[in-house]
Amino acid sequence: MNTVNRVSLFIMLLSLVFSVGIAAAAVTGDCVNCHTMHNSQDGVAISGTPEANLLNADCVGCHSSGTASSIINLGTSRVPIVFNTTVPTAPLAGGNFYWVTTGDEFGHNVLVSNPDDNLPAAPGGTNFGGSGTCYDCHGSLATEKSGCLGCHVPAHHYDDGVAGAATAGDGWYRFLGYAMNTLLVGTNGEVIASYPGVTGIEDPDWEETPSETAHNVYKGTTVRYGASSFNGYDNNSIGELCAGCHADFHHDSFTNTGLPHEVAGGIGGLDGNPWLRHPSDVELPPDGEYGAYDTYNPLAPVAFDDMAVGVQSSITAARALATPVVTCISCHRAHGSPNADMLRWDYASCTTGSANSACGCFVCHTGKD
Amino acid sequence: MKAKVSTVLSLMSLLLLLIAGNAFAGIASGSCVDCHTMHNSQSGASMQYDGSATPSAALLRAGTCGGCHADGVQVNATTANKLTNLVPQVNPETNTLAGGSFFWVESGTDIQGHSVADLGITDTSTTPPGFNGTRATEAGLASTWTGQLTCAGAMGCHGDHAASGGQFGAIRGAHHEVNLAVTGASVGTSYRFLNGIVGYEDPDYELSTSDTDHNVYKGVARTAGVTDTTTISYLCSECHGDFHTDAGIADGALSSPWIRHPTDIQMRSLTTEAKDYAYTVEAPAAVASPAAPTATTYDTDAVVTCVSCHRAHGSSNDYLLRWTYSTMVAGTTDAGVAGTGCFACHLTKDGI
Numbered sequence: 001m002n003t004v005n006r007v008s009l010f011i012m013l014l015s016l017v018f019s020v021g022i023a024a025a026a027v028t029g030d031c032v033n034c035h036t037m038h039n040s041q042d043g044v045a046i047s048g049t050p051e052a053n054l055l056n057a058d059c060v061g062c063h064s065s066g067t068a069s070s071i072i073n074l075g076t077s078r079v080p081i082v083f084n085t086t087v088p089t090a091p092l093a094g095g096n097f098y099w100v101t102t103g104d105e106f107g108h109n110v111l112v113s114n115p116d117d118n119l120p121a122a123p124g125g126t127n128f129g130g131s132g133t134c135y136d137c138h139g140s141l142a143t144e145k146s147g148c149l150g151c152h153v154p155a156h157h158y159d160d161g162v163a164g165a166a167t168a169g170d171g172w173y174r175f176l177g178y179a180m181n182t183l184l185v186g187t188n189g190e191v192i193a194s195y196p197g198v199t200g201i202e203d204p205d206w207e208e209t210p211s212e213t214a215h216n217v218y219k220g221t222t223v224r225y226g227a228s229s230f231n232g233y234d235n236n237s238i239g240e241l242c243a244g245c246h247a248d249f250h251h252d253s254f255t256n257t258g259l260p261h262e263v264a265g266g267i268g269g270l271d272g273n274p275w276l277r278h279p280s281d282v283e284l285p286p287d288g289e290y291g292a293y294d295t296y297n298p299l300a301p302v303a304f305d306d307m308a309v310g311v312q313s314s315i316t317a318a319r320a321l322a323t324p325v326v327t328c329i330s331c332h333r334a335h336g337s338p339n340a341d342m343l344r345w346d347y348a349s350c351t352t353g354s355a356n357s358a359c360g361c362f363v364c365h366t367g368k369d
Numbered sequence: 370m371k372a373k374v375s376t377v378l379s380l381m382s383l384l385l386l387l388i389a390g391n392a393f394a395g396i397a398s399g400s401c402v403d404c405h406t407m408h409n410s411q412s413g414a415s416m417q418y419d420g421s422a423t424p425s426a427a428l429l430r431a432g433t434c435g436g437c438h439a440d441g442v443q444v445n446a447t448t449a450n451k452l453t454n455l456v457p458q459v460n461p462e463t464n465t466l467a468g469g470s471f472f473w474v475e476s477g478t479d480i481q482g483h484s485v486a487d488l489g490i491t492d493t494s495t496t497p498p499g500f501n502g503t504r505a506t507e508a509g510l511a512s513t514w515t516g517q518l519t520c521a522g523a524m525g526c527h528g529d530h531a532a533s534g535g536q537f538g539a540i541r542g543a544h545h546e547v548n549l550a551v552t553g554a555s556v557g558t559s560y561r562f563l564n565g566i567v568g569y570e571d572p573d574y575e576l577s578t579s580d581t582d583h584n585v586y587k588g589v590a591r592t593a594g595v596t597d598t599t600t601i602s603y604l605c606s607e608c609h610g611d612f613h614t615d616a617g618i619a620d621g622a623l624s625s626p627w628i629r630h631p632t633d634i635q636m637r638s639l640t641t642e643a644k645d646y647a648y649t650v651e652a653p654a655a656v657a658s659p660a661a662p663t664a665t666t667y668d669t670d671a672v673v674t675c676v677s678c679h680r681a682h683g684s685s686n687d688y689l690l691r692w693t694y695s696t697m698v699a700g701t702t703d704a705g706v707a708g709t710g711c712f713a714c715h716l717t718k719d720g721i
Contacts, residue, residue: 026699026700027699027700028698028699028700028701028720029698029699029700030695030697030698030699031694031697031698031699031711031718032694032695032697037629037630037678038498038499038609038611038612038629038630039628039629040498040499040611040612042480042494043494043496043498049628050620050628050629051628052620052626052627052628053625053626053627054627054628054629054630157699157717157718159700189640
């Protein structure tokens, strides 16, 4: 059990006027609420050590709170909170790191001071040979090079002015850009390669109050990726982001590449063979028990392979515009949850033959309750 | 210090010889009596402008810088691109000059100006923000800050820090070094008597301005480990070193992500928004070789510097800023805000 004290040092309550408004909009608000030009105010430093980009605080410093609120409101400006030091009343779509303080199994360990006590590397991945290798980003988020930046590529001022799904001009969905792009630069600053990030439609209040008509729209894909190319993840799906560390839980996961991280198995399901692992980035079939999943349920959301689908409350109706896809976050919360394995519900509450609306498994597996 | 000027009108007879590219702070011609008194006695009365009986150093008719430059009577006015009164006043509320005005800090708002003791300003804070003892000693200042800021001298901005004779000693002879190129070789041939600093001096101290009528400050596209001591930012760094040194503004390489706002960094070399900066008097850039401004002065050379954002003496804005920081709202489309202030360089951060 990890103590709160190890993380309390990183908590700062700031009065920020900081807003990410309508989906895919850049931040608005007074510059002074996030930035300090010289890290000096009345002879006192704003931050203990100056932060990059002249910020008042680091990621945790701005996106944490000592209250139970998940959105700090100051007038019309808002900042999403992903780390509360007390139980959040209404955690946001990504979940909350609060629960990581109660146990490693409840969330991603993103603090160098708090690595996972049980898992030497990301499940479904490899340790790549340990510290000093790809492990520093792909093996663990509790490293100096990783942390929040292991998944997010901050782009708070990006806004391409186009409504709808967040794309490159918006800094990608929830700033889930391709983190390695900053490394794929040559000695003369030339771009060696550039890969796309995750797209999606951002709920304006980060799903603080989700419903079938008010929710994120996640991007999924039915294209099988990862089979022969380490960098074949170019379908903008949120599942591909997860696969960066949890490769073995996705598609064909580097078989036949000969690379050190080659693992066998993936999810199977090819050519009529049974699934070896729960499908992700796989179509939710329109028939059978899955066809009965009609009304969108934020407890077990589906992704779609085309963002033209928009925010839909009926999955049946949505099929006319896009293919619904089961994805990683159909079942998991990316930051953390009160449930083991970062699940969106308590797995122990799922008893076949016993209907339970709190069991997300039965949202898709409608014939199992 | 407010001055009770009895014969200030005589100062209006002074003439400054306005020659582009040369130092304008010097007094090229004019009646000696307007500034000097041989015995501080005329018809049995003192010749001091403030009426005091005590004679002043250098046979002057004022014992402090403010005695002439903040006398509370003269106003900055201009005819034909030169000041009518010809002695730049540094503390008016209106008709302020490039360096700004001490008016607001004199009125009691400490964060709106430099608190110079000469003007009777008191300030509870002492050490300048960002003071770096190493940079200070390199510049001839003490390694630790004691006392209060003055106009000139060991604790001031103008003149030679190391000169004897107090503030007047620090600027000794400068006012009479005229018609000389601004080279920084002496106090009188330095930009605005800022010893060692180079720049182009607008003839009326920017009382009137346009895109081709203004000071031109010196800034350089610095490289790591190399310090140019002739830039205006270097002058500021003598007291605010942490806000300017390589290690003070960057964590590692001298490039983004900065940890403090960059100064003496070439914007034209950037790949991001500021590379497209267009000159504004409100947010002026600097250049490596200052000269009388033209429409192309900043085409290929635009260096961000301290005075791009701040007024050296003071302003009506907190932190001596050239604009009101609290109006700088990311994403704004307000006509009077978008494209101004911070957004002169941060071109993509407003809403237009």
